[in-house]
Amino acid sequence: MALENEYSWSKSRDGKFRECLRAYWFHYYGAWGGWSRDAPERTTALYRLKNVRSRQMWAGDVVHRCIERALTNVRRGIEPLAADAAIDATIQTMRDEWRLSLAGSVKERLGEHEYEIRLPDAEWQDNADHTRQCLWNFYASRLWETLRKLPAERWLEIEALNSFDFEGTKVFVKLDVAFRDDDGRIVLIDWKTGRAPDPDHSMQVATYALYAAQAWGGAPTDVETRLAHLATGSNESVTLSEKALEAALSRIRASIRDMRQKLAPDGANVAQEADFPLVADPRTCRRCNFRRVCLNEGLIPPLSPPDGGRL
Ligand code: SF4
The missing domain is CATH 3.90.320.10 (Lambda Exonuclease; Chain A)
Incomplete structure (x- = not known):
């Protein structure tokens, strides 16, 4: 059965809608179907860019995954890893995923690699340290103590x-x-x-x-x-x-x-790209996943590169 692009609401969707209507269209409509081998080239590109993450989002995700694993084990009556072992394993996961991203993985792609932003090693280290700190604070928290003992x-x-x-x-x-x-x-x-x-x-x-x-x-x-x-x-x-x-x-x-x-008059979840104007703020474009498309198609003027990157 073919997947249906059904309209739904979420807080993150609202955030995208407010930031740039064209980026919103790219994310929810333009990228739809981009996973298919038969998809047009532009749809494939939008789908790939939609899944690119900033290093901060990535750090948040690995923290969530580590905590989820610990809590799922506790809930199943399985002794969770000690804090230091769990944190070390998470940092190792980050190293592995960072290499995958650098190598061009579609699934694990960081914006810094996608846009060839030359980030100093200290910035990557800071991201890992932040991840470590978040996890230490979790393992030292009263919430963790409460959840460990939860019937x-x-x-x-x-x-x-x-x-x-x-x-x-x-x-x-x-x-x-x-x-x-x-x-x-x-x-x-x-x-x-x-x-x-x-x-x-x-x-x-x-x-x-x-x-x-x-x-x-x-x-x-x-x-x-x-x-x-x-x-x-x-x-x-x-x-x-x-x-x-x-x-x-x-x-x-x-x-x-x-x-x-912004949808079709009959209420169907169909949206026309032309009805979704581009934001006129380079600060938003500079951190937008889709800036490659907008730049390549001449939809926005050239941007001064962030952190020494290309775009
Ligand atoms: S690059 Fe700018 S105009 Fe283009 S989608 Fe992103 S935020 Fe909108």
């Missing part, structure tokens, strides 16, 4: 990609961890690996709370989300009031409405 029946979910219906729109969520605390309350954990806290997490927390309430019962306003800032080891506990929840939902509705207005 089997209180686990709800670890890193599962799910969706739920929000007023007729499919919304995707991937909870890092969900469990019930001593009082039976639903607690969600979001591992944050950025160096600076995200100042705007209300839409994300609202979608988590809505999903949790639909999946396991109760009210979204009873769900606690803990934002675990692994770079610093600090935590933030968020429980949305009715007012905050409604404000976040209004923003999600507005985002969905704006995106749907």
Whole structure:
């Protein structure tokens, strides 16, 4: 059965929509089908570029994978690796993936390699050190202590990609961890690996709370989300009031409405490239995955190279 490009909403989709409409189109429409051998050359190129990651995103991903492995083992009653062994294994994984990226892997491709950005070794080392620090903070955290001892029946979910219906729109969520605390309350954990806290997490927390309430019962306003800032080891506990929840939902509705207005008149998830203007901000283009296409096709003026790179 052929895959269908179905419209759905997520916080990351909203971020792309706000940043550059053309990049949004490339990501969700232009790249669609680019995995097929029969795909047109441009579609294949867009699909490949869509999957390119920055070194910061990559570091966040390896941290999540390491924690997921530890928690999955704990949940299954398997003794997890000691912190130092798990962290060493993660850094080794990074070395392996870095080499794959350098060699041109489609699956493991870093933006720095894709765009031949000559990054000093110290920057790569800093990225690895940051990863190590995030993981040390995780293993030293009270959350890890709590989760290690969590009775089997209180686990709800670890890193599962799910969706739920929000007023007729499919919304995707991937909870890092969900469990019930001593009082039976639903607690969600979001591992944050950025160096600076995200100042705007209300839409994300609202979608988590809505999903949790639909999946396991109760009210979204009873769900606690803990934002675990692994770079610093600090935590933030968020429980949305009715007012905050409604404000976040209004923003999600507005985002969905704006995106749907760009689709075919019959509401089908079909979008025309010409309806998605290019952003006129070189700062955005300089860190955009798709800049090669825009530059090669003369859609944007030449950019001064970032960090000594080519584009
Ligand atoms: S390079 Fe610039 S204009 Fe082109 S898709 Fe990216 S952000 Fe948009």
